[in-house]
Amino acid sequence: MSRQAHGLRAWLLQRFTAAYIALYILVTGLWFLWQPLHSHAQWQAWLAAPLPNLATALFIATLLIHAWVGVRDVIMDYVRHTGARVSLMALVALVLGGTGLWSLRVVFSVVGQ
Structure with missing residues (x-):
């Protein structure tokens, strides 16, 4: 793969992960404004539901990918x-x-509860 194609792949990956991160923050922020969670039990119940749990796990994965690509390029x-x-x-990879x-x-510890 050429260096230019590698740069394009990193650029696209940064844009797609940034779009998901922004969408997740917007949707969950609006959700919590509309239906605030006031107790630990409510947070656990929200995160134990399949859709928020999957969306949060995907958010974590995209955030880590976004951070890796950005720091790696720098x-x-x-x-x-x-x-x-x-x-x-190697240090950045270990920390991330x-x-x-x-x-x-x-995130997944609340699924079994």
Whole structure:
């Protein structure tokens, strides 16, 4: 794959993930304005429903992908030393991976309750 095609793929991925992130924030924000949740039990019940749970899991995944593509491109553009670039990208991947696993664990922990 050419470098130009790789750049186009990253650009498109950033746009699609940003669109979903914006849509999720808009829809859930309006939902909570219309029907606020006042207790922990209400939050659990909302998140235990299939649609909000799936939408939230997808939100977390798209947020992590969006962050990875953005940070990866910045590191590739501005960190010249190959060893430092690879180390930074590995560190970012570990942090985002750990954050993603922890976030999905929290989201899916209410399903079984």
